[in-house]
Amino acid sequence: MNSAGHGDAPAHMGLDLMPFRGLRYDPARVGSLAAVTSPPYDVVVRPDGLLHLESADPHNIVRLILPQAGTPSARNERAAQTLDRWITEGVLARDPEPALYVYEQRDATGLVQRGLIGALRLSEPSDGVVLPHEDVMPHIVADRADLMRATRANLEPLLLTYRGDGRTTGAHAVVKRATGRAPLLSTTTEDGFGHRLWAVTDPADIAEAQRDLAGHQALIADGHHRWATYLRLRAEQPSPGPWDFGLVLLVDTARHPLRVRAIHRLLPGLPPAAALSALTGLFRVRHLRTPLTEALHALAEAAGTGNAFLLAGDGAYHLVDRPSPDLLARTIPTDRPEPWRTLDATVLHATLLKHVWRIPEDSPEQVAYIHDTASTVEKAERDGGTAVLLHPVQEDIVRTLAQQGITMPRKSTSFGPKPASGLVLRRL
Structure with missing residues (x-):
C-alpha cells in the first residue's frame, strides 16, 4: 500500500483516501496545543481575531495560514520561512509512519463529530466524486495557490461530507476502534470545543476504511477555494506525485449531521x-x-x-x-x-x-x-x-443542487463544526 505522494492510477471512481505522515506540533515546544490552533483562514475575523491568535502563542498556526507582511509575495515567503524554521527547531515534527487520522470534536451541548483525515486523490467535478456546491472567487484561489506553492504544504484540511449506509463495518468500525485507544492529542479550544486525534496505522484498518469510502461521493462542506487551489496546483505539477492529493476531513453525516449556518x-x-x-x-x-x-x-x-x-x-x-x-x-x-x-x-x-x-x-x-x-x-x-x-440553507437543498452539477452563489453556506487548523498538517 502506498502512502500519499505516489500517484498510482485509481482503480475506482469513488473516494480514494490515502495515509500520510502528518506534521504535528510537539506539545513540549509550545505553550499549549489549544494556543497554537486557529479557525480556518477564512473564518478568522480580521484584524481583531488575527491579532488575538498571533498573541496567543508565537507558534500559532495563523502565522502560516494568514502570514503578515507588506506585499503578497513577502507574506508567502515569510510563511515558507516560518514553516521551515519550526520544522528545523522541532516545533513541528513529522509522524514516524503514514496514517489516517481519526478526528473528534465535542462541545458542551453534547454534539460529537468524528471523521477521518487523510490525503484524498483529487478529481474533477465532472467525475462526480467530490461535489462542489458554491462558486469561488478567482483572487482568493490565486492567493491560496501562491501560499501553497511557497510552503509546499497543505496547512489545513477541507471539510467534506458523505452519506454512510449505517453499517457497523468499514470506516465507522475503524473510527470506533481508534477512539477506544488513548489519543495522540487532546485539547480544548477557547470556543469550548474539545479536540482529540488518533492515528490509524494498521494496514488492515486502513484498507477497510478505503474499501468503504471507495463506494461514496462527497460534498464539499467547507473549503471550496482550497479545493480549487488543489486542482490548479495539480495541473501545474508533475504527475504522479504528491500534488495529486489534498488534505481533507471526511465526515459521515448520516451519523454526525453537520450544523448549517449562513x-x-x-x-x-x-x-x-x-x-x-x-x-x-x-x-x-x-x-x-x-x-x-x-x-x-x-x-x-x-x-x-x-x-x-x-x-x-x-x-x-x-x-x-x-x-x-x-x-x-x-x-x-x-x-x-x-x-x-x-x-x-x-x-x-x-x-x-x-x-x-x-x-x-x-x-x-x-x-x-x-x-x-x-x-x-x-x-x-x-x-x-x-x-x-x-x-441558512438546508443541507438537503445544497446536496441536491450539487448532485445536479449546479453551484450556489459564493459563500452561501457555512457548515460546521469546522476542523481546527493546526492539529495536523501535510508537507508535500
Whole structure:
C-alpha cells in the first residue's frame, strides 16, 4: 500500500483516501496545543481575531495560514520561512509512519463529530466524486495557490461530507476502534470545543476504511477555494506525485449531521439609509426595535415563506422580504433550475447587489463575507456600512443542487463544526 505522494492510477471512481505522515506540533515546544490552533483562514475575523491568535502563542498556526507582511509575495515567503524554521527547531515534527487520522470534536451541548483525515486523490467535478456546491472567487484561489506553492504544504484540511449506509463495518468500525485507544492529542479550544486525534496505522484498518469510502461521493462542506487551489496546483505539477492529493476531513453525516449556518455580507461603502432607500417599492421593509436574537427569529419566520434578509448597521434591524415578482423576473437568470433561482443568496447577488445597490460582488473592498453574526453587525455599526444577514440553507437543498452539477452563489453556506487548523498538517 502506498502512502500519499505516489500517484498510482485509481482503480475506482469513488473516494480514494490515502495515509500520510502528518506534521504535528510537539506539545513540549509550545505553550499549549489549544494556543497554537486557529479557525480556518477564512473564518478568522480580521484584524481583531488575527491579532488575538498571533498573541496567543508565537507558534500559532495563523502565522502560516494568514502570514503578515507588506506585499503578497513577502507574506508567502515569510510563511515558507516560518514553516521551515519550526520544522528545523522541532516545533513541528513529522509522524514516524503514514496514517489516517481519526478526528473528534465535542462541545458542551453534547454534539460529537468524528471523521477521518487523510490525503484524498483529487478529481474533477465532472467525475462526480467530490461535489462542489458554491462558486469561488478567482483572487482568493490565486492567493491560496501562491501560499501553497511557497510552503509546499497543505496547512489545513477541507471539510467534506458523505452519506454512510449505517453499517457497523468499514470506516465507522475503524473510527470506533481508534477512539477506544488513548489519543495522540487532546485539547480544548477557547470556543469550548474539545479536540482529540488518533492515528490509524494498521494496514488492515486502513484498507477497510478505503474499501468503504471507495463506494461514496462527497460534498464539499467547507473549503471550496482550497479545493480549487488543489486542482490548479495539480495541473501545474508533475504527475504522479504528491500534488495529486489534498488534505481533507471526511465526515459521515448520516451519523454526525453537520450544523448549517449562513455567511453574512458586510457592505462597508453602503450606509444603511442608502441601502434601505433603494428598496422602496421593490421589497417590503419592516423596522424592528428588538435585540439581535429576536430579529433573527423574525428573519427565520419570513424566510419560511420566501426570500428574506435582515439589514443592520444603524443601531436597528430592518427585515426585508416579499421582493417584487417583476423585479425578480428582470434580474434572476432563467437558465438555472427553480431551487437555485429562489435561493436567498441568488436574490442577494443577482438582484440586490447587482441591480439595486450596484455593488460589484468581486470587489473585496466593497463586499466582505463574515461568518459570525454579531461581528458582522458590530463592524457595520462601527464603520457606517450595511450588514446583510441571511438565514441558512438546508443541507438537503445544497446536496441536491450539487448532485445536479449546479453551484450556489459564493459563500452561501457555512457548515460546521469546522476542523481546527493546526492539529495536523501535510508537507508535500
